[in-house]
Amino acid sequence: MKSHLFLFFALVFLNPIWGQSKVIYEEFSSYRLGETRRLKIQLPRDYETNTEKSYPIVIVLDANYLFEPVAGNVDYFGYWEDMPEALVVGIMQGDSRYDDCYYDDTNFMPADKGADFFEFIGMELVPFIDANFRTAKFIIAVGHDLTASYINYYLFKDPPLFNGYIALSPDLAPMMDDRLPKRLPNIPQKLFYYLATGTDDIPDLQLIAQELNTSLSALKSEQFNYYYDNFEGATHYSLVARAIPSALEKIFSIYRPISKQEFNDVLLKLETPVHLYLLDKYQTIANLFGINNPIRINDFLASATACEKLKQWESLREIATMATRQYPDLILGDYYMGRYYEEIGDPKRAMRTFQGGFDKEEVDFITVDLMLDKADQIKYDFGY
Numbered sequence: 001m002k003s004h005l006f007l008f009f010a011l012v013f014l015n016p017i018w019g020q021s022k023v024i025y026e027e028f029s030s031y032r033l034g035e036t037r038r039l040k041i042q043l044p045r046d047y048e049t050n051t052e053k054s055y056p057i058v059i060v061l062d063a064n065y066l067f068e069p070v071a072g073n074v075d076y077f078g079y080w081e082d083m084p085e086a087l088v089v090g091i092m093q094g095d096s097r098y099d100d101c102y103y104d105d106t107n108f109m110p111a112d113k114g115a116d117f118f119e120f121i122g123m124e125l126v127p128f129i130d131a132n133f134r135t136a137k138f139i140i141a142v143g144h145d146l147t148a149s150y151i152n153y154y155l156f157k158d159p160p161l162f163n164g165y166i167a168l169s170p171d172l173a174p175m176m177d178d179r180l181p182k183r184l185p186n187i188p189q190k191l192f193y194y195l196a197t198g199t200d201d202i203p204d205l206q207l208i209a210q211e212l213n214t215s216l217s218a219l220k221s222e223q224f225n226y227y228y229d230n231f232e233g234a235t236h237y238s239l240v241a242r243a244i245p246s247a248l249e250k251i252f253s254i255y256r257p258i259s260k261q262e263f264n265d266v267l268l269k270l271e272t273p274v275h276l277y278l279l280d281k282y283q284t285i286a287n288l289f290g291i292n293n294p295i296r297i298n299d300f301l302a303s304a305t306a307c308e309k310l311k312q313w314e315s316l317r318e319i320a321t322m323a324t325r326q327y328p329d330l331i332l333g334d335y336y337m338g339r340y341y342e343e344i345g346d347p348k349r350a351m352r353t354f355q356g357g358f359d360k361e362e363v364d365f366i367t368v369d370l371m372l373d374k375a376d377q378i379k380y381d382f383g384y
Contacts (some may be wrong), residue, residue, distance in 0.1 A: 020045060021042050021043060021044060021045050021071070021075045022042070022043045022047070022048075023040060023041065023042050023043075023071075024040075024041045024042075024043065025038065025039070025040055025041075026038070026039045026041065027039075028124075028125070028128070030120050030124055031124070032116050032117075032119045032120040032123065032124055033113075033116050033117065033120050034116075037091060037092065037120070038092040039063075039089060039090065039091060039092070039125075040063050040067050040089075040090035040092060041087065041088065041089050041090070041129075041133075042067075042071040042074070042075065042087070042088040042090075043087065043133075044075075044078060044085035044086065044087065045075070045078070045079070045085065046085065047085075047087075047134075051134075053085075053134065054134045054135055054136040054290065054291065055084065055085055055086050055087045055133070055134060055135060055136055056084055056086040056087070056135070056136045056138040056139065056140070056289055056290070056291075057086065057087050057089060057126075057129060057135055057136075057138070057139045057140070058070060058074055058086050058087065058088045058089065058139075058140045058141075058142065059089050059090075059091070059121070059125070059126075059139060059140070059141045059142070059162070060088060060089065060090040060091065060142045061091055061093065061097075061100075061141070061142065061143045061144075061147035061150065061151065062093055062097060062143065062144050062147050063090025063091050063092050063093065064092055064093060064094050066090070066142060066143075066144055066240065067088070067090035069240055069241055069244050070088060070090075070142055070244055071088040071090070073244045073245050073248055074086050074088050074248065077245070077248050077249070077252070081255075081256065081257055081296070082248075082249065082252065082255070082256050083248055083251075083252035083255055083256075084136070084252070084255060084289055084291050084293075086140075087129065087133055087135065089125070089129055091121075091125070093147075097146055097147060098146070099112075099113040099114070099117075100113060100114060100117040100147075100150070101114055101117075101146045101147060101149070101150045102114035103173050108173045108174045108175050108176070109153065110150075110153055114150075118153060118154075121154075121161070122154070122157070122161050126139065126161065136289055136290035136291050137290040138163050138164070138288065138289045138290050138291075139161065139162045139163055139164070140162060140163065140164035140165070140166060140192075140251070141154065141161075141162045141164070141165055141166070142166040142168070142244070143166070143167060143168065143170070144168045144169065144240060145168070145169050145170060145171040145205065145236070146171050148166075148167040148168050148169060148170035148171070149167070149170045149171050149172045149173050149176060150173075151165055151167065152165070152167070152170070152172075152173075152176055152180060155180070155183055155184065155187070155191075156179075156183060159187070159188075159189055160187060160189070160191065163189075163190070163191060163192065163288075164191070164192040164193070164194075164251050165191070165192070165193045165194065166194045166196075166243070166244070166247045166251075167193070167194065167195050167196070168196050168239065168240055168243050168244075169196065169197050169198070169201050169202070169205045169206075169209060169236055169239060170195070170205070170208065170209065170212070171205055171208070172208050172212065177208070177211060177212055177215065180212070180215070180216065181215040181216060181218075181219060184216070184219055184221065184224050185219055185220070185221045185224065187223065187224070188223065189223060190223045190225065190288060191223060191224050191225065192225045192227075192250075192251045193216065193224065193225070193226050193227070194226075194227045194228075194229075194243075194246075194247040194250060194251060195209055195212060195213055195216065195226075195227070195228045195229075196209070196228070196229045196230075196231065196239055196242075196243035196246070196247070197209035197210065197229075197230050197231075197234075197239065198230065198231040198232075198233070198234025198235060198236070198238070198239035198242075199230065199231070199232050199233060199234065200233055200234060200235045200236075200238075201234065201235065201236050201239060202236045205236065206230075209230070210230070213228045213230075216228075225251075227246075227247070227250040227251070229242070229243060229246050231243070254281065254284055254285060254288065255285055255289065257296050257298045257299055257302075258281075258298065258299045258302040258303070262302075263302050263305075263306065267302065267303065267306035268306055268309060268310065270306070270310070273312060273314070273315040273318070274303050274306045274307045274310065274312055274315045274316075274319070275303065275307070275315045275316075275318040275319050275322070276315075277303070278295065278299060278300075278303045278319065278322075281299070282295055294326055295322065295323075295326060297327070297330075297332065297363060297364070300319060300322070300323045300332060301332075301363075301364060303319055304316060304319050304320070304323075304336045304339075307319060308339065311343075313340055313343045313344055316336055316339060316340045316343075317337065317340040319336060320333045320334075320335075320336035320337035320339075320340055321333065321337070323336065324337070327363075329360060329361055330360055330361050330362075330363050331357040331360040331361060331362055331363055331366050331367075331368065331371060332363045332366060334353055334354070334356055334357030334360065334371070335354070335357065335366045335370075335371060337353050338350045338351075338353035338354040338357075338371070338374065341353055342374075342378075347378045347381070347382050347384075348378075348382075348384065350374075350378055351375045351378040351379055351382075351384060352375075354371045354372070354374045354375035354378070355371070355372070355375045357371045358371065358372060
């Protein structure tokens with residue numbers, strides 16, 4: 001039977017001006033649960049203006065208290081491009097979390113209300129979000145103690161419902177600590193798993209996390225990306241505020257603009273063409289997160305600088321061509337194409353290329369004056 005959805009919209013603006021995230025409350029009538037559940041959904045800042053863009057989903061269990069720390073960090077990281085902007089979907093649970101996480105006392109898998117809640121998320125909530133919002137094919141689930149254990153059940157679906165799992169001080173169901181290390185290496189698609197505890201966590205839960213970390217950190221799989229934090233001085237509740245940004249930073253590390261560390265530790269040590277690394281970085285972002293982003297200006301600048309330091313002139317030409325194609329109104333591509341011609345010994349074409357960028361928009365240190373000065377210097381040196 002098809003579920004009937006009775007939608008009650010109450011728009012809550014974090015700020016009434018454009019450019020701020022927006023929160024929507026919805027009353028979702030679930031056939032599987034036989035009751036109405038309240039959802040809290042944060043839309044990205046540019047959701048209503050950038051209508052061609054799709055967004056990953058972050059599903060937050062225990063949204064009564066977890067939604068704000070997750071939504072705030074997702075908004076902040078998205079603003080600074082340290083992760084893609086994302087939809088944050090919170091399920092308000094309150095005391096129902098105990099029934100929602102119920103498992104059978106013989107096989108320790110979801111049962112009764114716990115089984116209904118499992119189907120509610122996978123068969124009702126996620127399809128509803130996909131049908132009503134512009135979503136990318138990347139979903140993260142976040143849970144705390146009981147709900148952190150519960151999200152692991154979705155790893156036993158084929159394929160798993162979620163791509164990323166943020167388990168904060170999980171109170172594991174029996175046998176889960178044995179089942180996870182056996183299941184994870186057999187999942188063919190790429191997964192991200194973050195586990196956190198604290199030195200002042202509830203002792204039993206701290207021990208559970210430490211033992212699970214021992215098991216998971218030993219797994220050898222190129223598809224399984226695992227991260228662990230044990231925060232000094234963090235309690236069962238305070239660890240949440242430290243773990244969420246750490247989890248997002250680790251899971252979305254490939255998405256971030258090229259940093260000084262990536263420049264020094266990766267780009268400057270490449271033995272392959274730099275432009276291929278740049279293309280692969282953005283193809284990986286597309287493959288993982290379902291997002292086709294244009295190459296950032298920052299990443300063009302970093303890659304081109306690496307080409308100059310490594311004397312990869314053909315790679316510099318490729319980067320200049322890509323930059324001109326992607327940002328035709330900027331001076332970026334002209335500058336690096338001029339540098340390419342300089343280095344291969346074609347000063348006349350270099351001079352003309354530098355001169356050709358005089359009417360374009362400047363970028364970072366690349367100014368019109370710099371371009372014309374370089375053209376004049378070539379003219380002086382070679383007597384053109």
